[in-house]
Amino acid sequence: MKAALIQLNSSDQPSENIPVVVEFMRQAASAGARFLLTPEVTNCVSDSRAHQQEVLSLEADDPTLAALRAEAEALGVWLLIGSLGLKTGDADGRFANRSFMISPKGDIVARYDKIHMFDVQISETETYRESGGYRPGDRAVIADTDFGWVGMTICYDVRFPHLHRALAQSGAKILTGPAAFSPVSGKAHWETLLRARAIETGCYVFAPAQCGTHPVTKGRSRSTYGHSLAVSPWGEVLADGGENVGLTLVDFDLAEVDAARRKIPSLSHDRAFRGPQ
Numbered sequence: 093m094k095a096a097l098i099q100l101n102s103s104d105q106p107s108e109n110i111p112v113v114v115e116f117m118r119q120a121a122s123a124g125a126r127f128l129l130t131p132e133v134t135n136c137v138s139d140s141r142a143h144q145q146e147v148l149s150l151e152a153d154d155p156t157l158a159a160l161r162a163e164a165e166a167l168g169v170w171l172l173i174g175s176l177g178l179k180t181g182d183a184d185g186r187f188a189n190r191s192f193m194i195s196p197k198g199d200i201v202a203r204y205d206k207i208h209m210f211d212v213q214i215s216e217t218e219t220y221r222e223s224g225g226y227r228p229g230d231r232a233v234i235a236d237t238d239f240g241w242v243g244m245t246i247c248y249d250v251r252f253p254h255l256h257r258a259l260a261q262s263g264a265k266i267l268t269g270p271a272a273f274s275p276v277s278g279k280a281h282w283e284t285l286l287r288a289r290a291i292e293t294g295c296y297v298f299a300p301a302q303c304g305t306h307p308v309t310k311g312r313s314r315s316t317y318g319h320s321l322a323v324s325p326w327g328e329v330l331a332d333g334g335e336n337v338g339l340t341l342v343d344f345d346l347a348e349v350d351a352a353r354r355k356i357p358s359l360s361h362d363r364a365f366r367g368p369q
């Protein structure tokens with residue numbers, strides 16, 4: 093089976109991003125891909141909470157979600173919308189960073205709200221406080237597709253191995269890690285983290301990414317690392333999307349998951365232990 097990782101340079105205007113994603117979906121389907129994946133915050137890359145309040149929608153009204161569901165149905169493909177920024181109606185006004193698995197019929201098969209918030213200070217000039225605008229999820233999610241169980245994560249989640257292990261032990265053979273990774277931490281950690289999650293779980297890892305300097309109309313401009321990656325269950329990098337917008341195609345065979353886990357069945361070797369004193 094063929095997957096397509098769609099690498100984007102999303103702006104802070106959802107209406108501008110929709111036709112770009114739809115065109116890449118059509119190209120991917122024409123190339124024979126049946127599982128398409130987009131990055132984190134596919135609809136809007138912005139650090140301006142005021143701007144997000146103006147342009148984001150509730151899930152039921154979101155134009156990006158509606159357009160991509162319709163296109164998945166038209167193309168007859170599975171689609172992982174890496175995530176969308178969405179209004180929630182929460183009293184504190186925070187948004188959801190929500191990933192969707194869409195079936196070839198255009199149905200929402202699974203939703204996952206990002207659990208781990210990116211609250212970090214990478215340098216004196218690069219600070220992020222995701223929890224200031226987004227509320228964290230509290231539930232791990234596996235999507236049931238006709239090609240296998242898919243464990244859903246988002247970006248900063250990649251630094252939390254226990255989440256990925258729980259997904260694999262619950263049946264996932266593919267893990268998704270859509271991202272909008274910082275260039276600094278991306279260069280240092282991105283590939284290593286994704287390969288580690290694949291090796292630890294014996295899963296395929298598909299991580300579509302945002303890339304480049306993002307055009308904004310309000311707030312601070314942001315740059316992201318790119319390098320969408322597909323990693324085998326043995327930890328090999330199968331494909332790297334580089335630094336530019338585009339498609340990364342990869343063939344995968346879930347028999348490779350079973351083969352890797354037979355060689356090193358560590359998912360069944362957990363032992364209880366006491367904490368350090």
